[in-house]
Amino acid sequence: MNIxxxxxxxxxxxxxxxxxxxxxxxxxxxxxxxxxxKLEDTLGVQLIERTNKSVFLTEIGKQITQHARDxxxxxxxxxxxxxxxxxxxxxxxRIGVIPTLAPYLLPHIIPGLAQQFPNLKIFLHxxxxxxxxxxxxxxxxDAALFGLPLIDEDFTALPLFEEELLLAIPFSHPFSKRxxxxxxxxxxxxxxxxxxxxxxxxQVLSLCHSVNALADKSFQATSLETLRxxxxxxxxxxxxxxxxxxxxxxxxxxxxSSPKPTRMLGLIWRPSTAKKxxxxxxxxxxxxxxxKQKTVKIINTSILCQKSQPGNRHF
Numbered sequence: 257m258n259i260x261x262x263x264x265x266x267x268x269x270x271x272x273x274x275x276x277x278x279x280x281x282x283x284x285x286x287x288x289x290x291x292x293x294k295l296e297d298t299l300g301v302q303l304i305e306r307t308n309k310s311v312f313l314t315e316i317g318k319q320i321t322q323h324a325r326d327x328x329x330x331x332x333x334x335x336x337x338x339x340x341x342x343x344x345x346x347x348x349x350r351i352g353v354i355p356t357l358a359p360y361l362l363p364h365i366i367p368g369l370a371q372q373f374p375n376l377k378i379f380l381h382x383x384x385x386x387x388x389x390x391x392x393x394x395x396x397x398d399a400a401l402f403g404l405p406l407i408d409e410d411f412t413a414l415p416l417f418e419e420e421l422l423l424a425i426p427f428s429h430p431f432s433k434r435x436x437x438x439x440x441x442x443x444x445x446x447x448x449x450x451x452x453x454x455x456x457x458x459q460v461l462s463l464c465h466s467v468n469a470l471a472d473k474s475f476q477a478t479s480l481e482t483l484r485x486x487x488x489x490x491x492x493x494x495x496x497x498x499x500x501x502x503x504x505x506x507x508x509x510x511x512x513s514s515p516k517p518t519r520m521l522g523l524i525w526r527p528s529t530a531k532k533x534x535x536x537x538x539x540x541x542x543x544x545x546x547x548k549q550k551t552v553k554i555i556n557t558s559i560l561c562q563k564s565q566p567g568n569r570h571f
Contacts, residue, residue: 262324329395336530346375352388352400360499384453399525403455415522417552442469448492451476
């Protein structure tokens with residue numbers, strides 16, 4: 257039994273297909289199948305059930321695979337510790353970012369981070385919160401940028417900034433003559449929303465419920481850009497985070513009077529990571545870079561939030 261065989265088992269568990277698992281591991285299918293069989297012989301149990309149409313884990317296979325993931329995770333930590341001991345600001349860091357933040361935040365911070373950490377390779381992954389959490393748990397990501405608070409997730413989180421949500425409306429809308437709007441003005445109004453899986457959707461729904469606004473059930477967008485185009489075509493109104501607001505895009509963006517709807521964004525990582533010093537320093541520099549933009553409210557706190565509790569909604 258070796259590390260390579262455990263990685264093969266994990267790949268088969270993830271892909272439920274020997275061919276796809278072999279491709280992911282950059283080996284031939286016969287070689288991967290042979291090593292899985294040797295692993296089963298070594299352990300004396302059947303890990304994988306094969307049929308003509310499918311491949312899936314046996315019950316004991318599921319348990320062994322979870323242990324295999326834990327082992328690979330620990331081995332990766334050992335390697336990270338060794339690399340970080342040599343130079344904590346070199347090597348690689350894999351950061352996940354939610355889609356409603358990535359295209360609007362990254363252009364402001366990545367060039368500056370690359371300049372600040374010249375020996376560090378930053379790999380970015382854009383996915384919804386649920387998928388980022390899974391990858392964080394499995395060690396496929398070192399950290400992630402998404403909305404706070406996290407509920408019932410045992411991560412370390414360091415807040416970065418609060419961002420206002422603005423009402424996006426076409427210029428033909430009656431509200432377009434106003435300089436601001438009250439949350440209560442949305443009562444009985446219907447808002448276009450993102451599809452399920454986006455944390456911003458949940459935040460906007462929370463606002464809708466608090467002011468008796470309605471969610472448009474006939475359409476759900478996959479991105480903020482789709483929402484922007486729908487509003488521009490006079491198909492409805494929506495909320496857009498301030499970083500994503502643009503000038504001369506055919507929309508009118510109205511700020512709210514108090515209480516302003518906002519969302520809090522932060523950097524999240526596993527407490528056991530060997531890259532804690534690097535990630536904390538990245539947070540410091542991200543705050544400095546965003547301070548220059550004067551678009552969001554920087555949260556300067558040295559308090560690390562462990563396992564965020566429900567109830568802190570920014571509406």
